[in-house]
Amino acid sequence: MARVRLRIDKVQRAAGGKSTNLTPLSSRFTPLAMAETLAGLRLAASAVPHPRSSGRPCAAAPAHHRLPQLRRGRLCARAAVTGAPEVDEDEAMSIDNLCRFFDLNVGKWNGIFYQFDAHGRVQQEISTRLSASTYGEDDLISLMQSLYIKQASSGITFADEEDPEPEWAEYKIKETNMFTVDKYQQIGFFPEQKAFALRYQTAGMLETVLRAGVLGDDDTGEESPRNLKIPSRKPSIVCENCIYSLDGNGRVRAFHIMDPKGVLDTLIVFHESQGTVLPLADSSTNDPELPSNDRINALLGRWEGHSVTKRSGVYGATLDEADTVVLLEIDNNGQLIQDNISTKTELARQQRSTGQE
Template sequence: MRIHWVSTIFIVLFKSTSEVGPVLSMWQFDGNGKLLHKVNTRLSAGSYGEDELISLIQTLYIKQPVSSTSISGDEEETEWAEYKIKESNMFTVDKYQQIGFFPNERAFALRYQTAGMLETVLRQGVLGEDDTGEESPKNLKLPSSRPSIVCENCLYSINKDMRARAFHIMDPKGILEMLLIFLEERGSVVDAPPSLEDNSNRIVPFLGRWKGSSVTKRSGVYGATMAEHDTVASLEIDENGLLIQDISSTVKGSDVTANVQWTGTMHDNLIKFDKGFQLTLLPGGMYMGCPTDIAKSVAELKSFHLEFCWLESPDKRQRLVRTFDAEGLAVSSTYIFETKI
């Protein structure tokens, strides 16, 4: 069995000058939502085995930039770097990366120990042959060698055969370092590559009231249980220019309801709430949320969560929330689908 994801990412070890097919792009943003870099890639994935023995094989190709030493006018073939990702046994992934998987929604969340692979992709996709191996290359922001959290949240498109994978990377002190978005479309031919088109006012699509339902799956170390809730969320701007977010969650089939209200301020594309949580607004109807200071939550023995939201159409959105305990272990993953009311 083999599938192809025409993607947007970074990576590479082995160079190839052969054409590997149509490409999409990956976007790197800073914590304020500023676009830093865009890299073209292609991902090929396959699997073998059955049940707990099933393993995933992936090969990532990254389009390299033209070298600064190339002579103007030279007609060189597009150069790609090829990286064979280490085979992953699905049982091992579940045990060590604490995967939160929602098969019906084709959504998942993973955690990583390092960001080494992402650094390699950034170096090859942005610097290519001009990479001199510097620890801090000019005009390229790399993830810390020992990040406190590297988390991937993946949401599948409601309208197309494509997905968005969002990476939170927190520095060793627990502060947001960068955000990565990979858009991937299945197949070998793409009529019009998806794009993260910028919006002059990224907050507008998220304002209003949203109603939906959620599924929460607790990780194995926390009992491997599942719970379903009805949700109502709202985000409004009051007369003083403050953002008011109100979220209520009711256990399905009961009248047990939890309600959380936050007040926040917005500067450019960054929203900071009074409860120590922030949202970075991204183009393409997306936002990513995280604590302003994970270290503070850990010091206070509090759990914390990371969030990815994708609003593909004006009235429908998906959210994926990954909750961690004070020791950095994944407590649960929650998938939410909501409609604007």
């Protein structure tokens, strides 16, 4: 059992935004709080109780799940992923779990994209839509996803010109199927907890959202636009963690972007719903001098979860599982105290004893 104790100064800097209806255990969550918590705890597992399984079959999505034809801006890109780490067949995702993963994602998602710096301050807020559908059957079924980004209005205007209709740039996300789920995306899926984690090797999608949503048609392709933080163009690690609301069709997807040295560079949060999405972060609350006790209180308490860590390398792959407990409390000095307790599961112990690790 590993135990880590951390002390974090200046609680007022820790979180921002309004609370939402995501209620893992007895606590409430905010998108920014989730991003910072995930960054600090490296959550690749859920911190939510077991919901009832939907039991829906995996099938191609009907036509009404697709977005209507939208006016597309000039930005259109495709996801690019490099490398194909070897995955043991025993660790591959089953077709049943893949179908359950698809069922969670299929539909039309309205969302708000938030960008935070490494200190949790809101940098950008952009409206998005995502359309996800499936095609094929059985082992050949695939998930297709298109992300639409509301483009920023041009900074060049004319006196008599009426406000133009907003344009939406399209980004096609790499499809997911039995081959890509383990070879490229490396998805860790927790079907009962309605949570998943996956890894990307490029930050292309996030850069496209920022350029379209902030610069729009005024984007000149400059590598480092003024007043805009673009994820590193160098090979960087992008980790995505997602949890779904247990009492509705909402979800929060958090991305941690590390630079080539492994240092946290940017935090990204998509707050999405299959209905109306209300803004949950307020950039006016970024002043570190403003009281933030209400925002911090949403994180306090005991958080329980489960983690699965996969490592791949030249000499083979290892699988490590652990039950995790995180305790968050405020001491008498107003400092946030964080206790992390990780207990190896029986599977990990058996692998160690038999030399499979």
